[in-house]
Amino acid sequence: MILNQEDLNFFDDLDDSIVILKKNSEIIYSNKSFKNFYDELIKKNTFNDYSEFDKELNRKIEKCLLDEDINQKNSSFIKRLRLNDDVDIYLNKIKFDNTDSILLRLKMIEQNSYENTSEDKKNIIDKNQILRKTLIYSPNILIIKKDRKIVFLNKSAEQLLEIGNSREVIGKDFYEVLNFKTKKRSYYSDILENEGHYYSTLPVSQVKLKTYKGREIYADICFMSFFDSDEEFSVFIAKDISTRVEMEEALRKNEEYYKKLIKFLPYGVGILTKGKITFANDNLVNILGETSINALIGKKINDSIKDKDTINEMNRIGENSLSEVKFREVTLTRKDGKEIEIEIGASPFLFENHLSSIIVLCDITERKNAERDKFKLKQALKYDKLKTEFIANISHELKTPLNIILSVVQLLELKEKEECSIGDSKRYLGVMTQNCYRLLRLINNLIDISRIDVGYLKMDFGNYDIVKIIEDITLSTVDYIESKNLNLIFDTEIEEKTIGVDRENMERIMLNLLSNAIKCSKENGTIWVNIYDNGDFIDISVKDNGIGIPEDMQEKIFERFVQSTPLFTRPHEGSGIGLSLVKSLVDAHGGKISVKSKVGEGSEFTISMPNRLSKKDNPHINYKFIGTNKNSSVEKIKIEFSDIYN
Incomplete structure (x- = not known):
């Protein structure tokens, strides 16, 4: 046995008296209990003084060391000596400070000062029976041997050995009954074969055993010894842990499987503890653009993800929150500065006794690019369809007035040969004029749309009374509206309001x-x-109680070439450019346009114009739509209303 300073610290706290001697009997250590032990010997008159005690002690030790049988034994032997009627000595060869030494444990022999009564004997017997039953039915495996032969085993040992009765193995060699499948077998045997091993009690070890019936098990074992009437007995204590070992092995294999699974997953998987990465797979390294897993461990993912809400939710998991972070799409900045789109989710996870979060990242850049390409293709197809419909509309819009004009011309040629009344001539000329206006309106709209597309639409802003502009342009259409058997109601909650607008384009918006x-x-x-x-x-509202617009068309109605009804079934003419042009003109003012409609109940278009003045210092407060330029105003109405036939 090899002792060091830590063992001496342990001996200092023992109640037993411990002494360490060199081979020349020089004391090199004694614990605190030894002084008390020696004082008690002097009080009992066992020895007159220390020299007498020392002399007798050395004589016994020398005799023991000279014993030929003892010297042939292993260096870790223990020998029990009787110093006199009062003192027992347990002697053990040891190594201390790389020197062969002797460790002594001195124990006072208790002397009974009274005769045992029958009641005392009965209590001793009862206690022995209780102790024996405790050993027999202990859940731990207990086997007691003497000189390698088994002398006792309890019920748990019988179950381990798979025997019906302990008599089957009593008296058998211990190592025939239990075979140690371990490299430490010789170490156990050497110690157990010594006569004593008080200080050689083995620590608990996990070993593989082969039982009497040939079954292999795993067990936690330890050995100890005790003396009874100068006879030494060895105790084998064990606990069957085969189930636990199998579970640990299964867990170890599962852990290996999980590691392989995580390694080959097409997703980045990591574990965050207190906001820092404590585990990562190769795909997470690739997604974040790091060089290796070791380079990633200990870093914060906060620096890579811009979405603060996602980061805060993941950090809350480490603050004893058990809520999950549902998968969402966010932008991630790689180490090289490149931004990619990812899908990320997180869930609480116990990792190395810390509440952590396991995160899963998926690079969806290619998928998003494909979705964008698909959307672009869809938009291109949609736009191509709109262009086709627009060409059909334009063809119709151009062909209809041209056919009418051509028909009127042919009719006039025919009437030229006959007598034609002045009323008929005016009516024919009116039809031709209306269709010329219709063609002019279509051409103007196409020109303006083209200018808007290339950014050449010129806006002439000025400060005008918006109430006057709207009122005058509205009232100028009264005669025309009433001629269609319709009613017109104008109302305003303000009498006067000067703001910055383009007058002509504002008139055009309202007429449209x-x-x-x-x-x-x-x-x-x-x-x-x-x-x-x-x-x-x-806000300027134009409302009717007409046919209304389907709900699915209300968002599209301001798109170019879109109409709420198909070309060949709609009840009125139109190219599908008007509302798109209106929206562009409203946008050019910095305003907004919206629509509320219900099929069969009518529609309401609302224009919201910014309540601000133009930078020009030329307020046109006295502007009137109908006045000096009446003919021009009437012509504007005829142009904008040209596709409405009687």
Whole structure:
């Protein structure tokens, strides 16, 4: 046995008296209990003084060491000596400071000062029976041997050995009954074959055993010894842990499988503990653009993900929150600065006794690119379809007035040979004029749309009374609207409001909306025009109780070439450019346009114009739509209303 300073510290706290001697009997260590032990010997008159005690002690030790049988034994032997009637000595060869030494344990022999009564004997017998039953039915495996022969085993040992009765193995060699499948077998045997091993008690070890019936098990074992009437007995204590070992092995294999699974997953998998990465697979390294797993461990993922809500949710998991972070799409910045789109989710996970979060990342850049390409293709196909429909519309829009003009010309040629009344001539000329206006309107809209596309649309802003502009342009259409058996109601909650607008384009917006209201109104219907002051914006509403617009078309109605009804089934003419042009002109003012509609109940278009002045210092407060330029105004109405036939 080899002792070091830590063992001496342990001996200092023992109640037993411990002494370490060199081979020349020089004391090199004694614990605190030894002084008390020696004082007690002097009080009992066992020895007159220390020299007498020392002399007798050395004589016994020398005799023991000279014993030929003892010297042939292993260096870790223990020998029990009787110093006198009062003292027992347990002697053990040891190594201390790389020197052969002797460790002594001195114990006072208790002397009974009274005769045992029958009641005392009965109590001793009862206690022995209780102790024996405790050993027999202990859940731990107990086997007691003497001189390698088994002398006792309990019920748990019988179950381990798979025997019906302990008599089957009593008296058999211990190592025939239990075969140690371990490299330490010789070590166990050497110690157990010594006569004593008080200080050689083996620590608990996990070993593989082969039992008496040939079954292999795993067990936690330890050995100890005790003395009874100068006879030494060895105790084998064990616990069958085969189930636990099998479970640990299964867990180890599962862990290996999980590691392989995580390694080959096409996703980046990592574990975050207190915001830092404590585990990562190769795919996570690739997604983040790091060089290796070791380079990634200990880093924070906060620096890579811009979405603060996602980061805060993941960090809360480490703060004893058990909520999951549902998968969402975020932008991630790689180490090289490149931004990619990923899908990320997180869930609570116990890792190395810490509440952590396991995160899963998927690079969806290619998928998003494919979706964008698919969307672009869809938009291209949609736009191509719109262009086809637009060509059909334009062809119709051009062909219809041209056919009418051609028919009128042919009719006039025919009438030239006959007598033609002045009334008929005026009517024919009116039809030709209306269709010329229609062609002019179509050409103007196409030109303006083209200018808007290339950014060449010129806006002439000035500060005008918006109430006057809307009122005048609305009232100028009264005669035309009433001729269609419709009612027009104008109302405003403000009498005067000067803001910055392009006057001509504002008139064009209103005429276009009124034209739509007329075309979509039912007979004897009503058109309402209202103006509201909403602080930052002036709202202008044009409402009708006509046919309405389907809900699925309300978002598309402002797109170019889109119409709410098909070409060959709609009840009125139109190219599908008007509302798109209106929206562009409203946008150019910094305003907004919206629509509310219900099929069969009518539609309401609302324009919100910014309540601000133009930078020009030329307020046109006295502007009137109808006045000196009356002929021009009438012509504008005829142009905008040219696709409405009687």
